[in-house]
Amino acid sequence: MATTQGRPRSFDRAAALDRATHLFWERGYEGTSIADLTEAMGIHPPSLYAAFSDKRTLFEEVVERYGATFGAFMDAALREEPTAYAAFARMLREAADEYTDPGHPPGCLIISAATNVPAAHRDVQDALCRLRNRNLERFEARLRAAVADGELPADADPRALAVFYAAVIQGMSQQARDGVGRAQLRAVAELALSTWPGTPSPAPKQR
Amino acid sequence: MATTQGRPRSFDRAAALDRATHLFWERGYEGTSIADLTEAMGIHPPSLYAAFSDKRTLFEEVVERYGATFGAFMDAALREEPTAYAAFARMLREAADEYTDPGHPPGCLIISAATNVPAAHRDVQDALCRLRNRNLERFEARLRAAVADGELPADADPRALAVFYAAVIQGMSQQARDGVGRAQLRAVAELALSTWPGTPSPAPKQR
DNA sequence: TCATTTCCGTAGGGATCGCTACAGAACGAG
DNA sequence: CTCGTTCTGTAGCGATCCCTACGGAAATGA
Numbered sequence: 001m002a003t004t005q006g007r008p009r010s011f012d013r014a015a016a017l018d019r020a021t022h023l024f025w026e027r028g029y030e031g032t033s034i035a036d037l038t039e040a041m042g043i044h045p046p047s048l049y050a051a052f053s054d055k056r057t058l059f060e061e062v063v064e065r066y067g068a069t070f071g072a073f074m075d076a077a078l079r080e081e082p083t084a085y086a087a088f089a090r091m092l093r094e095a096a097d098e099y100t101d102p103g104h105p106p107g108c109l110i111i112s113a114a115t116n117v118p119a120a121h122r123d124v125q126d127a128l129c130r131l132r133n134r135n136l137e138r139f140e141a142r143l144r145a146a147v148a149d150g151e152l153p154a155d156a157d158p159r160a161l162a163v164f165y166a167a168v169i170q171g172m173s174q175q176a177r178d179g180v181g182r183a184q185l186r187a188v189a190e191l192a193l194s195t196w197p198g199t200p201s202p203a204p205k206q207r
Numbered sequence: 208m209a210t211t212q213g214r215p216r217s218f219d220r221a222a223a224l225d226r227a228t229h230l231f232w233e234r235g236y237e238g239t240s241i242a243d244l245t246e247a248m249g250i251h252p253p254s255l256y257a258a259f260s261d262k263r264t265l266f267e268e269v270v271e272r273y274g275a276t277f278g279a280f281m282d283a284a285l286r287e288e289p290t291a292y293a294a295f296a297r298m299l300r301e302a303a304d305e306y307t308d309p310g311h312p313p314g315c316l317i318i319s320a321a322t323n324v325p326a327a328h329r330d331v332q333d334a335l336c337r338l339r340n341r342n343l344e345r346f347e348a349r350l351r352a353a354v355a356d357g358e359l360p361a362d363a364d365p366r367a368l369a370v371f372y373a374a375v376i377q378g379m380s381q382q383a384r385d386g387v388g389r390a391q392l393r394a395v396a397e398l399a400l401s402t403w404p405g406t407p408s409p410a411p412k413q414r
Numbered sequence: 415t416c417a418t419t420t421c422c423g424t425a426g427g428g429a430t431c432g433c434t435a436c437a438g439a440a441c442g443a444g
Numbered sequence: 445c446t447c448g449t450t451c452t453g454t455a456g457c458g459a460t461c462c463c464t465a466c467g468g469a470a471a472t473g474a
Binding site for chain 4: 211212213214215216217250251252253254257258
């Protein structure tokens with residue numbers, strides 16, 4: 001009964017979604033046309049619309065899948081690491097590696113795929129903005145918990161630290177897209193970590 | 208002799224350029240159409256093309272003017288401040304104020320106006336990328352000079368510091384576009400400054 | 415085999431894109 | 445005044461945008 005009736009789909013839906021992810025990642029929502037997508041998928045428009053509804057819905061599915069795979073390292077770090085410092089250290093270091101992985105486009109799709117949009121498609125921009133701000137709130141919550149736990153001093157500002165680390169990560173994505181290499185992004189991660197409140201200034205290679 | 212022949216232009220070219228700057232700043236190159244521009248300028252397409260050649264050339268003039276006005280604070284800080292620390296401190300603090308100025312769109316046009324681009328217009332994206340990378344090299348040159356002067360320790364890494372501060376500034380632009388306020392961006396600037404090599408880690412108040 | 419269901423390729427619709435041909439309008443020069 | 449020059453509005457070009465109507469093709473179920 002699980003078998004579908006009618007003519008079966010002649011292409012691999014998951015592979016097609018991968019191609020779409022790659023294109024949206026590289027050129028953004030507006031920069032990727034249906035013609036680009038169908039050409040990369042090796043299909044024709046009606047097949048795309050039958051499988052993915054429309055461009056907007058396809059993009060949503062791409063973003064969702066991106067968050068569950070390439071973007072999952074952030075949630076994992078926040079969830080798995082025992083201390084806030086370990087979580088942010090892991091996030092920053094993995095971001096440096098992830099954003100410069102030669103196996104896919106540089107940078108982060110959620111950060112860069114919908115920044116230039118006509119007024120009619122503002123909702124796409126807003127959707128990614130919401131995802132970014134949700135991440136920012138997760139950062140802040142984790143840092144607030146660290147203050148409550150005593151891991152961070154009582155006068156530490158969780159909101160400011162959250163915005164700072166989010167800004168560094170977004171800046172790393174932009175730098176990766178501008179061609180900065182992995183080693184330099186790793187150095188950026190270490191510099192950002194050296195601001196951690198209470199960290200002795202002789203960090204890895206100081207003094 | 209300075210008087211022009213023929214029918215005079217019926218609109219203020221500088222004011223029209225301001226409107227164009229505002230639109231490109233807010234929606235980016237691809238997100239802004241000729242119809243958007245002519246409507247905001249209160250003119251019709253032939254007038255725009257007579258005054259600004261074409262969309263690409265208009266955008267270049269907008270970028271140039273932006274760099275000479277809103278974006279000039281970076282060059283000014285690097286040129287006018289006596290020490291590298293003072294230069295970067297001023298840049299970061301002025302970026303926080305500039306990117307959240309309610310008098311114009313949030314963030315930086317050069318950072319965010321051409322990130323999602325179809326393959327055919329890649330050259331616009333590349334032009335802004337070159338501007339960003341040129342800034343990055345200026346950062347590095349100033350930091351390298353600070354090492355040579357003895358302001359920074361000999362084992363400081365000018366390239367890594369340059370990428371770090373550039374990333375923070377780009378991240379601040381993105382955060383401003385996502386709605387983060389001026390006070391929080393200022394806090395981000397102070398956190399970024401606290402990584403300055405040799406700075407004592409407790410730096411709640413500067414100057 | 416036949417009916418049903420679903421997908422595929424062709425072909426194109428309606429809207430918008432950047433841009434421009436054209437003719438009339440507003441100026442200076444003579 | 446007329447002439448030449450430059451700008452302005454109308455109107456529309458070809459290309460591309462996202463999307464879909466349509467009929468044939470390929471599968472299942474009877």
